[in-house]
Amino acid sequence: MMRLAATTVALLAAPATAQEALLPYEIVGDTIPKSLTGAPGDAERGRAVVVKRESTCLLCHSGPFPEQRFQGDLSPSLKGAGARWSEGELRLRLVDAARLNPATIMPSYYRIDGLTRVAQNYRGKPVLTAEQIEDVVAYLMTLKD
Amino acid sequence: MTPATRFAVAIAALPLVAGAVLPSPAAEIPLNERRSAYEDMSRDNKAMQDDDTSNPGILGVLDGEMLWSTPAGASGKSCADCHGDAKSSMKGVAARHPAFDPVSGRPLDLEQRINLSRQQDQKAPPFAAESKELLALTAYVAMQSRGEPVAPPDDPRLAPFIEIGRALFNARQGQLNLSCAQCHDDNWGKSLAGNVVPQAHPTGYPIYRLEWQSLGSLQRRLRNCMIGMRAEPYAYGALEYVDMELYLMWRARGMKMETPGVRP
Numbered sequence: 001m002m003r004l005a006a007t008t009v010a011l012l013a014a015p016a017t018a019q020e021a022l023l024p025y026e027i028v029g030d031t032i033p034k035s036l037t038g039a040p041g042d043a044e045r046g047r048a049v050v051v052k053r054e055s056t057c058l059l060c061h062s063g064p065f066p067e068q069r070f071q072g073d074l075s076p077s078l079k080g081a082g083a084r085w086s087e088g089e090l091r092l093r094l095v096d097a098a099r100l101n102p103a104t105i106m107p108s109y110y111r112i113d114g115l116t117r118v119a120q121n122y123r124g125k126p127v128l129t130a131e132q133i134e135d136v137v138a139y140l141m142t143l144k145d
Numbered sequence: 146m147t148p149a150t151r152f153a154v155a156i157a158a159l160p161l162v163a164g165a166v167l168p169s170p171a172a173e174i175p176l177n178e179r180r181s182a183y184e185d186m187s188r189d190n191k192a193m194q195d196d197d198t199s200n201p202g203i204l205g206v207l208d209g210e211m212l213w214s215t216p217a218g219a220s221g222k223s224c225a226d227c228h229g230d231a232k233s234s235m236k237g238v239a240a241r242h243p244a245f246d247p248v249s250g251r252p253l254d255l256e257q258r259i260n261l262s263r264q265q266d267q268k269a270p271p272f273a274a275e276s277k278e279l280l281a282l283t284a285y286v287a288m289q290s291r292g293e294p295v296a297p298p299d300d301p302r303l304a305p306f307i308e309i310g311r312a313l314f315n316a317r318q319g320q321l322n323l324s325c326a327q328c329h330d331d332n333w334g335k336s337l338a339g340n341v342v343p344q345a346h347p348t349g350y351p352i353y354r355l356e357w358q359s360l361g362s363l364q365r366r367l368r369n370c371m372i373g374m375r376a377e378p379y380a381y382g383a384l385e386y387v388d389m390e391l392y393l394m395w396r397a398r399g400m401k402m403e404t405p406g407v408r409p
Contacts, residue, residue, distance in 0.1 A: 056321065058338055059337050059338045060337070069339065070338040070339035071336075071338060071339070072335070072336055072337050072338050072339075073335050073336045074332050074335050074336075074337060074342075098322070105323065105327045105328075105331070105332070107320070107321040107322050107323070108322060115317075115318075115319070115320065115322055116316065116317065116318045116319075116376075117318040117319060117376045117377050118318075118319055118320045118375065118376065118377065119319060119320065119372070119375045119376055119377045119378075120377060122319075122320040122375045125320075127320060127321070
């Protein structure tokens with residue numbers, strides 16, 4: 001409850017204490033309709049982000065990545081994500097999946113508030129940058145079947 | 146709020162978090178569905194743990210056996226001089242730690258209890274956390290409980306600390322905003338990038354971890370998971386670790402001790 005309230009506040013006024021202020025964005029229903037950066041992402045770069053270990057996606061997800069030996073099964077396969085969801089829905093899911101399902105295990109990839117005991121080297125930083133979010137959204141939109 | 150005050154508030158709110166604030170508190174694993182991570186290991190790793198001639202943890206145990214009968218400190222006594230044969234005097238001791246220490250008014254884990262006796266009775270300086278000596282003695286003492294059921298003391302003074310441990314286990318933390326329970330209660334048995342998520346029972350500690358190429362304590366394991374969550378790990382010996390260890394032992398009550406466990 002407290003955390004959701006804090007998130008809403010952060011959206012209205014960008015957090016002043018953040019080391020790297022996040023770009024502002026607007027949530028409409030279950031979506032963030034507009035690109036965080038104002039520019040479209042690059043699908044090829046997005047695929048590279050998804051398979052990169054530090055991005056953590058493949059800890060939980062599997063998908064069309066034959067070259068990746070280690071994939072997870074804590075969550076649905078990313079196959080077909082671009083057919084199931086709109087661009088705006090995917091963007092909100094990546095930015096802050098907890099908005100959609102407060103109990104989810106999926107981390108919020110573009111959020112720095114409402115977190116506890118973040119390790120020193122990650123403090124004040126989102127897991128992914130706005131550019132990376134846009135690249136991943138562009139990539140997921142190519143996963144039509 | 147500054148990050149520091151927000152953290153203080155978060156800690157103050159912890160006991161609430163588990164029960165009231167979390168939208169769906171993780172369900173605890175039913176007692177009859179509990180299983181050691183041993184069950185998920187490869188045949189080779191199981192065989193390695195089962196056979197004392199191939200279990201690399203036994204080397205540490207043998208070092209511990211040596212230390213047990215080596216005089217030290219101002220008392221000039223060895224552990225054995227006071228405690229006799231560990232096979233009988235230390236049987237079941239690991240299975241009931243952490244235990245309440247009336248002097249500090251807190252639970253002490255087995256490493257801390259050994260160090261306390263070393264300082265107070267043997268009159269020798271304590272071993273450093275995670276030192277070869279402390280791990281060896283702890284493994285030697287804990288092996289005397291092998292096959293015994295985990296038996297947390299039925300001591301009402303421990304109850305508040307079990308609750309703190311439980312709250313810590315259920316609290317989200319770190320950049321990835323995960324709780325221990327989300328993996329170990331809700332998703333055990335699934336594959337986390339190829340690693341089976343275990344239920345996190347502390348029955349084999351200290352363990353020989355192949356990845357570490359050495360013995361390591363339960364605190365070292367908890368530290369590893371916190372780093373994975375991108376949370377700031379506590380310093381060795383922190384109260385929070387001991388409370389989590391206590392909760393984990395309570396959660397594993399009745400399961401069989403298997404020290405020295407082998408883990409990938």
